[in-house]
């Protein structure tokens with residue numbers, strides 16, 4: 001009897017395999033010469049895996065007489081592997097649109113300027129914030145919002161950094177208080193709609209962090225929400241416990257570390273063992289004023305001993321020696337790295353610890369972007385992520401690739417490899433994801449353009465450019 005398959009995508013102008021020899025990652029030279037088949041087809045079986053990929057005429061004669069549940073004629077279109085987003089914070093309540101708006105609302109500037117002067121004259125920030133909030137609260141829903149907003153604008157106008165916003169009670173702390181009081185259903189609704197937007201932009205595998213709870217119950221709530229999304233949506237999810245995303249208000253770093261080590265991690269370990277939770281990675285925000293190198297080491301090591309992959313925030317705002325620590329612990333990935341040293345880069349290259357670069361963060365915080373070229377030249381495995389979070393609200397890997405090219409001087413093939421095979425490596429999934437090779441999962445993006453590079457070149461509007469998104473051979477968007 002004739003064999004049957006779930007999906008045949010035929011006659012695509014280009015099929016970008018990314019790699020073809022089972023590579024688990026690519027470094028600079030391999031990234032510059034991606035494997036591409038001109039006029040190609042892809043065949044996906046009922047198990048959701050790729051059964052054949054290559055020149056259209058060969059596949060046609062090889063599978064003559066076979067039955068296909070679905071055939072897509074991709075003439076004039078291009079096929080790439082499903083995109084992999086290696087770093088997101090998508091579970092939260094309470095947006096931070098005010099933090100952004102204050103950068104553009106000129107009418108507030110003159111009011112706030114005076115208070116910034118007070119601030120510089122050492123008049124307490126909280127007093128200054130309270131006063132400004134009274135002036136501006138009529139524009140806002142609640143006095144609390146006004147307070148948070150004004151603390152942010154005061155410090156931003158004073159040329160403050162992300163950490164000063166954080167210390168003034170904005171940033172992560174704002175999101176933590178909203179996430180703690182949200183119900184599980186509210187968080188799940190928010191997560192599902194964000195993941196759907198990501199899928200619509202071509203992401204088929206995404207890393208999702210907890211980290212807006214900073215105490216056991218809310219961290220568990222976030223991890224359960226991630227698990228529910230995994231069971232209710234086709235997108236692939238790699239779940240990360242990030243209980244060390246900030247030191248909760250009212251605690252010291254030592255107390256927070258102790259709580260994670262003695263309370264949170266043991267409970268999570270039990271729930272993983274009983275099958276209640278699936279957690280893949282452990283993360284810590286290793287930063288001056290957040291978790292120092294010692295605490296980071298303790299927490300990551302404990303996570304590793306539980307079988308989690310190490311994938312953490314390091315060397316973002318200050319050089320912390322995070323890269324050395326990650327290399328020493330056998331971390332799979334370190335994110336950010338805006339401030340990594342040359343030695344740190346060399347250590348990561350030796351240890352095959354991938355660098356997850358996040359161009360949205362540098363863009364939104366006006367930081368100098370991570371030194372992608374130096375990392376590539378040193379042989380580091382460079383991956384990309386959106387860093388989707390209430391500070392950097394970007395669901396789109398095509399946008400991230402565009403920013404990587406413009407801000408970090410990556411080539412378009414490098415950006416695509418960093419968003420497919422290398423991002424899959426950062427999540428320990430490059431044996432199943434990240435390239436179009438026989439036996440891998442049938443996750444594809446079909447682009448309505450004569451060359452795949454249009455996806456990077458055209459910024460914004462990729463809803464029109466992406467014709468189909470396919471996960472395990474099922475069309476999830478068209």
Ligand code: NIG
Nearest residue numbers: 171172285361387389390391
């Ligand atoms: O990766 N740097 C720390 N964490 C996030 C930001 C989280 C937030 O601001 O809510 C990041 O950029």
Ligand code: FE
Nearest residue numbers: 087089313387
């Ligand atoms: Fe992050």
